[in-house]
Amino acid sequence: MTESTTQAAIDPFEDPETRNKMAIRALIFLLITFILGTLCIQGFNLVFQQVGKDVGAVQQASLITALPSIVLGIVCFIYGSLGDFVSLKKLVVMGLTVLFIGSIFGFVANFFFTANLWTVIIARVLQTAGEQVAGSAYLVITTKYLKPSLKVIFFGIFTAGYQVSAAIGVFAAGLLGSISWQYLFLIPAVTIFFIPVLLRCLPDNSGNGEKVDWVGFTIFGAATMFLTLFFSYSNWWLCIVAIAMYAMFGVYISKAKNPFVTPAFFKNTRWIMAISLILIFYFTNYCMSPIFNAICRDVFGITSSATVSMHIVWAFLVAAVFGTSSGAIVDKIGRQTTMIIAACLMIAGFAGCAFIISSGIIPLTLMACVFYAGAGLMYSPVVSTVLGTLPNEQSGRGVGMNDLVMSVTASIGISIFGGLMSSDSLAGGSLTGAVGRQAVYSNLLxxxxxxxxxxxxxxxxxxKKIYAEK
Structure with a gap:
């Protein structure tokens, strides 16, 4: 073998001097892909009720958001966890291909043919499953390959990218909702052209070479699907099936020779306490935008999605600013103080919207900005806190579990809140003095x-226990 051949065979990620440079190049294109994919998620979050009306399925409209969110949670976990076992290149190529197929199918099936609830959902499921590979790969690379001083910064950039995509998404949804929401499907299709660049920048190997535990992934993913469907449909048999499958998963990982995650993973009490924070804080992650939209429609009489998006977009931009700054803020005041401030901003934003619900769209927008400032500030410290409770060799599974909990808890939240939004069960009155539809939204907030x-x-x-030394 010649010297040049030997050098060509060397993975640049093995060289500390080039590792950060290669990782950052890959992260840029992964972030763009994630932004474009998330743009669709947030766009459909804003207009799902309009889509439901257009396809003649108003009562099931929340499924346009809820079911792709279920898939998002499952593939988040699978993609992140697979980062400990297989090549990220294979995952990214597969994900971007699925994203492209979903984009083209969604547009063609619903624009050139009669729009249907299930063609919308199938397309959104494919898009969501495909785009998340970029988010999971981004987090795995950040956790495994960046030097410690850059990790919190790139976590902050990631959440900033999420919020920027949300801002563009609601703006695009407002604009295209007035023209044809089907065009939303086409936005992330361009990412198919990123594959050649990503193949050059991603590491050849991103795992330990062990055989992938597809049985374990399948059982856990199916259990999560049934659990989330329970909150969407409220059929108890779905909950019973979910519990049975989680029990089966527990028995499986205790008996299997090489499960993708061992019982010891779930016995890490520091991790359990830390992940519970994501479970709670992100339960309402998808709720502000549709509630804001509903208030504008039912309270202020604003029926134009474009007009609504021109206001809520500022909240997402605020979140992007705070997300971008979160790394520097954490370095200055620490993760604990940052998380307390972020939580207080989220509380103040929701409660403030509830109490000024009839004061006008400008005050409502300002309070939405307060909430999204907290949401943007929260991501970096909470994710780094959770991943800090795990050894580096489990970082991929940690990223996967973070994304799973974040997505599933948000999908459960939007299913519950979406159902309450469309009913009058909370219309009897509110602590804020609101009545009727105002009371519904005030109570939800x-x-x-x-x-x-x-x-x-x-x-x-x-x-104190979460940040205690092992």
Whole structure:
């Protein structure tokens, strides 16, 4: 073998001097892919009720958001966990291909043919499953390959990218909702052209070479799917099946020779306490935008999605600013103080919206900005806190579990809140003095503030144990 051949065979990720440079190049294109994919998620979050009306399925409209969110949670976990076992190049190529197929199918099936609830959902499921590979690969590379001083910064950039995509998404949804929401499907299709660049920048190997435990992935993913469907349909048999499959998963990992995750993973009490923070804080992650949209429609009489998006977009931009700054803020005041401030901002934003619900769209927008400032500030410290409770060799599974919990808890939250939004069960009155439809939205916002308050209480109770040395 010649010297040049030997050098060509060397993985640049093995060289500390080039590792950060290669990782950052890959992260740029992964972030763009993630932004474009998330743009669709947030766009459909804003207009899912309009889509439901257009396809003649108003009562099932929340499924347009809920079912792709279920898939998002499952593939988040699978993609992140697979980062400990197989090549990221294979995952990225597969993900971007699925994203492209979903984009083209969604547009063609719903634009050139009669729009249908299930063609919308199938396309959104494919898009969601495909785009998340970029997010998971980004987090795995950040956790495994960047030097410690850059990790918190790139976590902050990631959440900033999420919020920027959300801002563009609601703006695009407002604009295209007035023209044809089907065009939303086409936005991330361009990412198929990123594959050649990513193949050059991603590491050849990103795992330990062990055989992938597809049986374990399948059981755990199916259990999560049935659990989330229970909250969407409220059929108890779905809950029973979920519990049975989780029990089966517990028995499986205790007996299997090489499960992808061992029982010891779940016995890490520091991790359990830390992941509970994501479970609580992100329960209402998808709720502000549709509630804001509903208030504008039913309280202020604003029926134009474009007009609504011109206001809520500022909240997402605020979140992007705070997300970008979160790394520097954490370096200055620490993760614990940052998380407390972020939680207080989320509480104040939700509660503030509840109490000024009839004051006008400008005050409502300002309070939404307060909430999203907290949401943007929260991501970097909470994710780094959770991953800090795990050894480096489990970082991929940690990323996967973070994404799973974040997505599933948000999908459960939007299913519950979406159902309550479309009913009058909370219309009897509110602590804020609101009545009728105003009371519905005011009470939902107060409940959301209570969820964020619960997260803050849990953090204050367990923070010393979470940050304790192993």
């Amino acid at each position: 107060l409940i959301a503030a209570g969820v964020a308050l619960l997260g803050l209480v849990v953090f204050l109770v367990f923070h």
